Amino acid sequence: MTAGGLKTRSPRLGESAPRPDGIPKVLGEFAFGNDLWADGMLWGKTLRAPHPSARIVSVDIGPALAIDGVAAVLTAADVAGKKTYGLETPDQPVFASEVVRYMGEPIAVVAADHPETARRAVAAIEVVYELTTPLVDADLAAEGTPIHPDGNVFRHLVIRHGDPTVQGEVIVEGTYEVGMQDQAFMGPESGLAIPDDDGGVELFISTQFLHVDRDQTAACLGLAPEKVRATVAGTGGAFGGREDICLQVHVCMLALHTGRPVKMLYSREESFLGHVHRHPAKLWYRHHAKRDGTLVNVEAKLVFDGGAYASTSSAVLANASCFAGGPYLIPNAFIDGWAVRTNNPPCGAMRGFGAVQTCFAHEAQMDKLAAALGMDAVELRLRNVLKTGDAILTGQVLTGAVPVEEVIRACVESPLPPKATGAMLERPGGAGRTADAHHVRRGVGFAVGFKNLMFSEGFDDYSTARVRLQDGVATVHCACAEVGQGFVTLVQQIAREVLNVDDVIVAPADTSVGSAGSTSASRQTWMSGGAVEGACRMVSEQMERNPGASYYEATFEHHHAPTEQLDENGQGNAHVSFAFVAHRAVVDVDVELGLVKVIEVATAQDVGRVLNPLQALGQIEGGIAQGVGLAVMEEMLVIDGVVRNANFTDYLIPTTLDMPNVLVASLIEQPEPGAPFGAKGIGEPPTISSTAAVAAAIRDATGAPVIRVPVRPEHLVFAADLVS
Amino acid sequence: MxxxxxxxxxxxxxxxxxxxxxxxxxxxxxxxxxxxxxxxxxxxxxxxxxxxxxxxxxxxxxxxxxxxxxxxxxxxxxxxxxxxxxxxxxxxxxxxxxxxxxxxxxxxxxxxxxxxxxxxxxxxxxxxxxxxxxxxxxxxxxxxxxxxxxxxxxxxxxxxxxxxxxVLRGAQEFLKVGTRNAMVISVASVAVLADLDAQGVRIGLGTVGPTVLRGARAEAWTRSNIDWDSNRVVGNLDEFVALVRSDSHPIDDHRSTKRYRSHAIGICARRALQRVFP
Incomplete structure (x- = not known):
């Protein structure tokens, strides 16, 4: 093509456009946040509390300041602006000054000429703690002595739907538990702050929520928001773990204090301690049905352990509660949802955002109900599926595409995988060579889930894009954080499609353009995709009106349809849109040793429209990997408030030998009204019901109840004891 | 530096x-x-x-x-x-x-x-x-x-x-239990090595004691419970499993429990022995 000077037509929407940053990332040439560098920069390092609960008697920074090469040691006393921050409630101190509420809470930061100097300086700070008994049991938090002036209840949300006193002919009850999962993104937290001449600061930061990072940081620095100029640095994954700020204020304080650029880069251990996790949850359910399987009532009590600070606990609980019944028509329900404060690590956003925990429980309940009814578990689900025009537990009537029946049917109708080949590596236990074929039992499990797209409960999480077209080249400027999800690819596809150009430059995502909101809630394709589309259409109109102009430029702000708060009964049109998904898992279990090999996960997903098939597959495979991880291995081990595995030696994530074959049975394309190009977000659904499906498959293989994930070998081997 | x-x-x-x-x-x-x-x-x-x-x-x-x-x-x-x-x-x-x-x-x-x-x-x-x-x-x-x-x-x-x-004459097996299918620290591991010339079996037990242990009692059992002419196990394997467990001294830690380690080491040793003497 190039020989004749001809250009290949670049991929438009619906085609598998390759990532513009794909090859550089594979070659190690892409600059991530931890590669940032500035001449004369200092290295920042955080002193963290080693205890989950303590009074701080004294902090002596003198020995650290005396070390040659140390430029600054800052504590709570140096915070010029607001002393606390938080996405929903500003309850989290920039530095703990009187009370330590979780292990790893920052006490001080150091800037020094070398990371090793900074490390020694941190070790030299003398802190005297008076240890106090940590509150670690979420069940005791609400009634317990408050460990924070705001109290121990982040939110108590009750959903009363229909007549919750209705009794079913068949009733099943169960209690379930979900452990604390971590996002475990590959690129640890990193940032570079460079002081500006005007008293402001320039911040390059690996983040998923740039403008709110900027706003929270500026408030704590005591600066006007425009004095903090933030740019998204190369971000190696996020999955919710970068929605809250972590080192943002610290690194800017150090830069402003020293007048020099300062870089901070978390170690893996600090990363585990420094960001929020998926909420551990305890879930009690009672399902009521008619003899024919029709659901008549669901009662549930949900206790989400939010850890020491609020983060997004309130919104996570709302999701958990609103979708607590699953994608079924449930005429009556009583959901008693609690998100509480403890001295455990703070929890917040993670892929699936509350819906994952309740899906594990409601799908276990559906299987239990099917068994009690003597009914096929898939048949029971099909009998109760939500359809367009039905109301969910909040009374909100579904107006968009609701292909629950379609995802279920596509998933169950896909062919089952063949029996294991017998190769040792392919058996449970893998490289450990433990499995003998005759102890291996196969199990098949099925689960369905759904959740909202975009922020809910009245939140106007708009996005902004600016598009300039000059000399046949479109430049798109949008603050959407690219965290690996592929927005940089999609931006180019949208601009090419709407403007009919081939060359599209994606400008750096920074705060010199309006907010794009968070890269979370499966919302950026819809929100920022819509903003880019809108700006491109305005440019097209300018071209029609004024064909000869030297350039065209437009800025478009894209808002989704407004939503309502939930009322005192948890009723209201709180959500913008929904996505539905089904998973069928096939597992082989060594029933003697309790070791699991997930063989295959088949899925069908409601996507509205596929804008990039390759990226859709990537999201589905990645989301299933995290769902499988939660099912069989991923857990932050927190004992008496102390994190025991803040490392990749003991926080296990799936390897290629743990990752099942992913069979995409169908992507259901029913264009969503109101969605740009009809496309729904696809990032979260793959994690929602994959965990539940794997758990169900393990139950099928072993007969063990599997009431807790991640399931551990001893839970399967000694299952009989757990039951009794 | x-x-x-x-x-x-x-x-x-x-x-x-x-x-x-x-x-x-x-x-x-x-x-x-x-x-x-x-x-x-x-x-x-x-x-x-x-x-x-x-x-x-x-x-x-x-x-x-x-x-x-x-x-x-x-x-x-x-x-x-x-x-x-x-x-x-x-x-x-x-x-x-x-x-x-x-x-x-x-x-x-x-x-x-x-x-x-x-x-x-x-x-x-x-x-x-x-x-x-x-x-x-x-x-x-x-x-x-x-x-x-x-x-x-x-x-x-x-x-x-x-x-x-x-260098021994005879089959050998090493089995390791971990909570991931690869790249994982051992929860329990066992080596079972036949020594046909000495008419014995050598057993090493990992992660079930303060150091790696020798399965001495289980080894002694194999001397009289394997037919060294046909190289077949003739004794009751449940006895062998019990002896492997008695040779082990596992503890509870954040990776597993004493009870599971004891369970797993016995099963792995049995499977290893069955592979060595099929």
Whole structure:
């Protein structure tokens, strides 16, 4: 093509456009946040509390300041602006000054000429703690002595739907538990702050929520928001773990204090301690049905352990509660949802955002109900599926595409995988060579889930894009954080499609353009995709009106349809849109040793429209990997408030030998009204019901109840004891 | 930071004699984790990677001599596996391919973790370690070398030079339980090696005690419960499993429970024995 000077037509929407940053990332040439560098920069390092609960008697920074090469040691006393921050409630101190509420809470930061100097300086700070008994049991938090002036209840949300006193002919009850999962993104937290001449600061930061990072940081620095100029640095994954700020204020304080650029880069251990996790949850359910399987009532009590600070606990609980019944028509329900404060690590956003925990429980309940009814578990689900025009537990009537029946049917109708080949590596236990074929039992499990797209409960999480077209080249400027999800690819596809150009430059995502909101809630394709589309259409109109102009430029702000708060009964049109998904898992279990090999996960997903098939597959495979991880291995081990595995030696994530074959049975394309190009977000659904499906498959293989994930070998081997 | 990269054993021994505070690094797969986590301050390093005398392995008159610098990848290879299959299997269970390229058998010994993957095989074989300092060499049995969890008899100024084990006639098996299908620290591991000429079985038990243990009671059982003419197990395997468990002293920790480890070591030993004597 190039020989004749001809250009290949670049991929438009619906085609598998390759990532513009794909090859550089594979070659190690892409600059991530931890590669940032500035001449004369200092290295920042955080002193963290080693205890989950303590009074701080004294902090002596003198020995650290005396070390040659140390430029600054800052504590709570140096915070010029607001002393606390938080996405929903500003309850989290920039530095703990009187009370330590979780292990790893920052006490001080150091800037020094070398990371090793900074490390020694941190070790030299003398802190005297008076240890106090940590509150670690979420069940005791609400009634317990408050460990924070705001109290121990982040939110108590009750959903009363229909007549919750209705009794079913068949009733099943169960209690379930979900452990604390971590996002475990590959690129640890990193940032570079460079002081500006005007008293402001320039911040390059690996983040998923740039403008709110900027706003929270500026408030704590005591600066006007425009004095903090933030740019998204190369971000190696996020999955919710970068929605809250972590080192943002610290690194800017150090830069402003020293007048020099300062870089901070978390170690893996600090990363585990420094960001929020998926909420551990305890879930009690009672399902009521008619003899024919029709659901008549669901009662549930949900206790989400939010850890020491609020983060997004309130919104996570709302999701958990609103979708607590699953994608079924449930005429009556009583959901008693609690998100509480403890001295455990703070929890917040993670892929699936509350819906994952309740899906594990409601799908276990559906299987239990099917068994009690003597009914096929898939048949029971099909009998109760939500359809367009039905109301969910909040009374909100579904107006968009609701292909629950379609995802279920596509998933169950896909062919089952063949029996294991017998190769040792392919058996449970893998490289450990433990499995003998005759102890291996196969199990098949099925689960369905759904959740909202975009922020809910009245939140106007708009996005902004600016598009300039000059000399046949479109430049798109949008603050959407690219965290690996592929927005940089999609931006180019949208601009090419709407403007009919081939060359599209994606400008750096920074705060010199309006907010794009968070890269979370499966919302950026819809929100920022819509903003880019809108700006491109305005440019097209300018071209029609004024064909000869030297350039065209437009800025478009894209808002989704407004939503309502939930009322005192948890009723209201709180959500913008929904996505539905089904998973069928096939597992082989060594029933003697309790070791699991997930063989295959088949899925069908409601996507509205596929804008990039390759990226859709990537999201589905990645989301299933995290769902499988939660099912069989991923857990932050927190004992008496102390994190025991803040490392990749003991926080296990799936390897290629743990990752099942992913069979995409169908992507259901029913264009969503109101969605740009009809496309729904696809990032979260793959994690929602994959965990539940794997758990169900393990139950099928072993007969063990599997009431807790991640399931551990001893839970399967000694299952009989757990039951009794 | 001073880093020495000697090419000969004599230079390496001189380097650690001259600098008593030097940290010895072979593959670095344990050490670098500690350094990067800030748990092990290091002022100077002596790297063993280029020391010629530590490389390679050889067989001579029924003995296998393995250089301490042999990587797990080298032990995985078919030529080595043909001679000592259990050690090849154990080496395969270590980490990722990159880790197996870097990590060495000498490092596994010096680290002396109860979960060290090659150690059950070496303990089962009564491996003899060649140890050298700038002034002397000595030989020590592995059971005397491994004195406690992450504690060895290696003294200041000494290096592990090589490991000698007998080449046995008979099948071998190594099994390791972990909570992931690869790249995982052992929860329990077992090596079962037939010694047809001696009409015995050698058993090493990993991660079920403060050090890697010998399954002495279970070994004794095999002498009278295997028909050494037909090479078949004739005794009740439940007895064997019970004896393996009585040879083990597992604990509860964040990776597993005492109860599960005891359960798993018995099952793995039974499966290994059944594979060795099918």
């Amino acid at each position: 001073i880093a020495a990269a000697p090419l000969s054993l004599a230079d390496a021994l001189r380097a650690i004699a001259d600098d008593p505070f030097a940290t010895v690094i072979a593959g670095g797969t344990d050490l670098m984790v500690q350094i990067n986590a800030g748990r092990r301050p290091v002022t100077s390093l002596v790297s063993l990677r280029n020391v010629a005398e530590l490389k390679g392995w050889s067989t001579e008159s029924g003995n296998l001599r393995i250089g301490a610098g042999c990587s797990y990848s080298e032990l995985e290879r078919p030529d080595f596996a043909a001679i000592m299959p259990a050690l090849a299997q154990a080496a395969r269970t270590v980490g990722s391919p990159q880790i197996r390229n870097a990590g060495t058998i000498g490092g596994n010994l010096a680290t002396a973790s109860p979960a060290g993957d090659t150690l059950p095989v070496l303990v089962a074989l009564d491996a003899q370690l060649e140890i050298a300092s700038s002034s002397a060499t000595r030989s020590i049995a592995i059971s005397d070398f491994l004195v406690g969890p992450k504690q060895t008899d290696l003294r200041q100024g000494e290096l592990i030079v090589a490991i000698s084990v007998p």
